[in-house]
Amino acid sequence: MDQKQIDDVVTATAQAYDAARPQAVASRHASGHLTARERIAALCDPESFMELGVQAESAPNAPGSAPADGVVTGAGRIDGRSVLVASYDYTVYKGTQSRLNQGKLERLMFLALEHRWPFICFADGEGDRAQELRGAFGGLGGMGGASGRVGLFDGLCELSGWVPTVAVVSGTSLDGNAAIAMFCDFVVATAGSMIGTVEGQFTVEAHEQMGDIDLVVADEPSAIAAVRKYLSYLMCDLPSGEPSPESETIRSLVPDNRRRAYDMRKVVLALADEGSVFELRPNWGTSMITSLVRMDGRSVGMFGNQPMSRLAGAIDSDASDKMARFLEFCDAYDIPLVSLIDSPGFYIGPEAERAGIARHHIRTLTAIHHRTVPLYCVQLRKAYGLGPVVMRGSGGHEPPDLRLAWPTVETGGMSLEGAAYLVRRKEILAAKSPAEALAIRDEYANTVRDMQSGLRAGRNFSFDEVIDPAETRDRIIAMLRLSPRPQRTGKKNYLDTI
């Protein structure tokens, strides 16, 4: 072969790499970003990334003007496990989407589907490439055939519930790029980034308040670390894990005064392996905490009511969607669940009703009923109304695998204070002062509470055992060891996105 032919290929290809594009690299660094290739290098294990389509370019008359056609795509490894990565290059036509570079993502869809390799996309970019004219009749997203069985968006649908899909939004993500982000199962964004259309955008912080973002972090290195950590829970269990220093404090987390709030995050920290807590959507639906954690190395989905939230642990529409989605997600990936219960039940009142809680809450009941992963429940304090049903299932056909309670547990069909308004209504209405009315209420509530709380809840077999909080971690781990993670050959269900 003519050496020149070879040299031409090598030289031309090299023009696509960062080393040949100092100006583009400098402009990215100047704006506080990594280049498209630096992000991939930081995400993947060293030397593991294998690029597909570096020479692709949709400007045949101006070779070299659109390196990799604006998106770097390929396969690599994270913690030794195979993944697929796409990274839009903002220095090439602002990371816009062309027919050709869409084809590059479609190839990744095909490979992800074929091999069950997680898909990660750095999704900044400004949507349609205006420089490119498209023909009518025969859109590029739907045709799909050029690069594989599926197009980009039906590919993301097909992967749902079977292959993890992850988006990183750092910078500006518009139109088609934004859609990729919103169509992935896990979205991490850097602070101040924007999502929207050419006509208008919202900050990722605003989208976080709509439940659209799983995690907002300070910068790209943090986002990349978050992606690696997130995928670790889905891709592997570890052989073992150590308790955290916080586990020493577990007996002191629930206050003596039953009306005082406490931070359920501390309970999560005390039960999980050291350094293993990864919370999803921490700033949305805040009365419910959803975290991926490890217990003795096993990946576990821990969800719990948050007494230290505006709603004091009551479940509103957002918290309900957050919990249901988390259950569906853990179920899809065979991640066992731990439920930490201390809730007055679903959120009530005019505000809650206007947000549709009376219909939304059903999704949680349906999700917990249809789960097939083990569920280990720990009731720390109260669970009134539908609280126990939603946090541990209604009990007949799909009861929890373990029902533990702490000595502070109290049970009842409805809020005992609320029940007082039904049972002792006449006396309360006849009370001479608000203080007297409250006294009647509390007297009733306390009497009933004493009848069905603490050790009594164990004696009437509402729980498998009322235990010392310090035993909780070991009890759950012992059950986990009895139930190994199953191998699956097909997906159970697709996941809803929100």
Place this chain on the structure above:
Amino acid sequence: MDQKLIDEVLAARARAYDEARPEVVARVHANGKLTARERIAALLDPGSAVEYGVLSGRGESDWVQTTGGVDFLGTVHGQSVVASSTDFTDRGGGYGAGRLGRLLALANEHRWPVVLFTEGGGSRAVVPESAGGRFLSIAGQNGLPHGIFEGMAELAGWVPTAAMVSGPSFAGHATMAAFCDFIVATRGSSIGMGGPPMVEAGFGTRLTPHELGGVEMHEQIGGIELLVDDEPAAIAAVRKYLSYYQDRPSGAAAPAANSIRSIVPNSGPYDMHQVIQALADVDSVFELRPNWATAVITAFGRMGGRSVGFLANQPLSPNGGAINSDAANKIARFVQLCDAYEFPIVSLIDTPGFTVKLPGVALKPQDEQRAERPGVTRHHARPLRALHHRTVPLYSVQVRRAYGLGAAAMAGVGNARSVPALRLAWPTVELGVNDKYTQGFDDIVDPAETRERIIAVMRLTKRSLERATKKRPRDPW
């Protein structure tokens, strides 16, 4: 057998019937309502009702009739159903008999639709039967209600479920209604997670049930499928809703079909309802959630006798048919519903794409356009996922516009799964740079041919409700 023993049972049972309590019946009628038993009688085909659990147990000296509600098997349009009504006149209504859990298990086994009339304030603060001395239940070990929530969860996406809410329906009663695929409510009724006493205990505010959770409010936020004037209208709606679970051998076009060429202008708004009326069999269109997320129309209907789900953009809506997150949810849930019960989907597309509501802006429908801007949220991915995973046939007609991912949210994007059975467009279709996610078309057709084209392809595919298992629990929202 001792005649006295038999008479005792018959007498106890007679006490449960309306004839034995004329004052209660008069009071219910004075409120413009039907009794629990009258509702069931109006719902079921004449002569088909079989009651379960007239008696609940044995008291000190006599048999005791069931209180709080009635549970039946019967038929609607000849189709077996489970029907249950709470009895609000009896201490606020309850699921005291414990029979409903059993009937839900039977519904699950036989795939019988379930109809619930829910009215009441949730679980009772005291257990009534045990309050009056010795009582032996005949329902089972302890006679307590069990398994109704679990029963309903199991049915989700497997058997059709419908609820009528007339009067206040709070807590457990709201939950039972909300489990259903279809909720019809009568004006002035209310639905809520916690009733006035709970809200008073929690917040110190005293509200009427209607102030707390009026169904007129729920209609605006998507909490119910249909709002009607009174109980007869609600019962008729339930019967009509259930009728779509059976196909008919044939069906005639509506008179509106004759005007189908003149509905769509080259530009500007028009009413997509007219297109649906022109495509569907005469008098067959039954719209769900008509006053929520009005940019999208979701309706059951028939074409050539076959039941179908119509999914359509509404250019006449305040935002011109743009799909915001509510509309996305409305589509996704409707697609799941159609898929679960094997309704083919007819999708009529004319949308400027996705919009996002500005955060924190309280919306009245007329403000929608002002309070939105183009954008995308996670909600917008829901319809694509549902459409992608459907296994029922889909027939799409692009009437005019399909910008951005709009068409994908109405018909899917897939070639891997969920290939549409037919992709038509009308001569008004807009082709160009904005429609890159449309699938392309099998043909451009004269609007007047559309109905026959769809029916012809539909006849080639069978509708089958004979499945061994459910596909996926459909979401409530």
